[in-house]
Amino acid sequence: MIGNSPLLNRAIDIAVQVSATDLSVLITGESGVGKETFPQIIHQFSHRKHGPYIAVNCGAIPEGTIDSELFGHEKGSFTGALGERKGYFEVADGGTIFLDEVGELPHSTQVRLLRVLEAGEFIKVGSSKVQKTNVRVVAATNLNMIEATRQGKFREDLYYRLNTVPIFIPPLRERKEDIVLLFRKFALDFADKYRMPPVKLTEDAQQILSNYYWRGNIRQLKNIAEQISVIEQNRELTGSVLRTYLPDNEMETLPSVFGGIHQDEQRSFNNEREILYQVLFDMRKDMNDLKQLVHDIIIKGGNIDVATAAKIEEMQLARTQFVKQTETTIVTPQHQPSAFMKANGKHDHIEDTEEYVEETLSLEEVEKDMIRKALERHKGKRKFAAQELGISERTLYRKINEYGLE
Numbered sequence: 001m002i003g004n005s006p007l008l009n010r011a012i013d014i015a016v017q018v019s020a021t022d023l024s025v026l027i028t029g030e031s032g033v034g035k036e037t038f039p040q041i042i043h044q045f046s047h048r049k050h051g052p053y054i055a056v057n058c059g060a061i062p063e064g065t066i067d068s069e070l071f072g073h074e075k076g077s078f079t080g081a082l083g084e085r086k087g088y089f090e091v092a093d094g095g096t097i098f099l100d101e102v103g104e105l106p107h108s109t110q111v112r113l114l115r116v117l118e119a120g121e122f123i124k125v126g127s128s129k130v131q132k133t134n135v136r137v138v139a140a141t142n143l144n145m146i147e148a149t150r151q152g153k154f155r156e157d158l159y160y161r162l163n164t165v166p167i168f169i170p171p172l173r174e175r176k177e178d179i180v181l182l183f184r185k186f187a188l189d190f191a192d193k194y195r196m197p198p199v200k201l202t203e204d205a206q207q208i209l210s211n212y213y214w215r216g217n218i219r220q221l222k223n224i225a226e227q228i229s230v231i232e233q234n235r236e237l238t239g240s241v242l243r244t245y246l247p248d249n250e251m252e253t254l255p256s257v258f259g260g261i262h263q264d265e266q267r268s269f270n271n272e273r274e275i276l277y278q279v280l281f282d283m284r285k286d287m288n289d290l291k292q293l294v295h296d297i298i299i300k301g302g303n304i305d306v307a308t309a310a311k312i313e314e315m316q317l318a319r320t321q322f323v324k325q326t327e328t329t330i331v332t333p334q335h336q337p338s339a340f341m342k343a344n345g346k347h348d349h350i351e352d353t354e355e356y357v358e359e360t361l362s363l364e365e366v367e368k369d370m371i372r373k374a375l376e377r378h379k380g381k382r383k384f385a386a387q388e389l390g391i392s393e394r395t396l397y398r399k400i401n402e403y404g405l406e
């Protein structure tokens, strides 16, 4: 865990102290501050460290199945319950369970959870037999739980039971001294991952980085460190280049405006950069697919069978469609050269693409497309898709529902 600010150290101290007890802990803090590391510290420093540790993202499990996931079910207790199943509370007996996004739990599950916390008892879905379990619960949320209890979304008794020991993880902007340290660590990690020299920050870039608002906290910082590590040729990052990576909606918190670029143009520039970034990743994937294809063809003695031919055609089609989408997205409706195009001297190209203007994709469509592709790339695994997209699993879950991508 990187960081040395007094507020972070205090949170770590509390986690270590409380680990020796079996008290419930509620970790709060904005999204992306690093809450997930704390239950692991608590588990590792506790007498339960040789027992199981199970992390559950309550916000990512559909309401209809969460009781069964947490507490198990009996055979035939609902359609599709073909066999008996153990829940996490049974499996984690003797260990620790981490309930992330605990504020998202439905009411029926809150009742069951309260019973486990108070009596160490639970009942499987479809059963009448009371079972015992000895599990330490650590929960986390980025919601205002007092407000949630006031609005009746979260049971007050459960909130106080969970909140026996509260640990607050401060947002990144309140531990400025950690920002450059974290960036260096991520720059080294990504240099290793992409086999490139690490990006280094000039003095003014360090200042800008430290004074930025970081609404998405460490997750956002990590995401930006990755973008920079992949895209920037010059491995010494200056303040003016860094600014182009920081979303403009938080730019007012920076000491000065961009070198003469208008806000709308900057917004458009940022959207385009994200799309180009996506193109780079897609191209890398295509390269790997191609290498695999060539390898398969060589193994088959140079013969291309029907399946391989179909795969090649599919790849060509996907690439043509993506290039077309990308082109239409970066053409502004008023036929104006965008900031990116100006910067790259591609003004002529825009005036030649009138027929594309009507097809311009909305940001929502682009977002939907990116989410669909990320899910495909990770074979439906939301955790990895969310990581690639730089959003939380809960946000991804919400967007999947919103866009009907199930």
Ligand SMILES: Nc1ncnc2c1ncn2[C@@H]1O[C@H](COP(=O)(O)OP(=O)(O)OP(=O)(O)O)[C@@H](O)[C@H]1O
Pocket: 001, 002, 003, 029, 030, 031, 032, 033, 034, 035, 036, 037, 100, 141, 142, 182, 218, 219, 222, 392
């Ligand atoms: N101190 C740290 N040092 C290095 N990496 C960190 C640190 N804290 C967090 N991270 C990284 O930042 C990212 C976000 O952290 P994490 O998922 O724990 O945030 P969170 O507070 O649980 O967010 P959410 O509420 O959205 O689930 C992760 O990739 C994590 O590995």
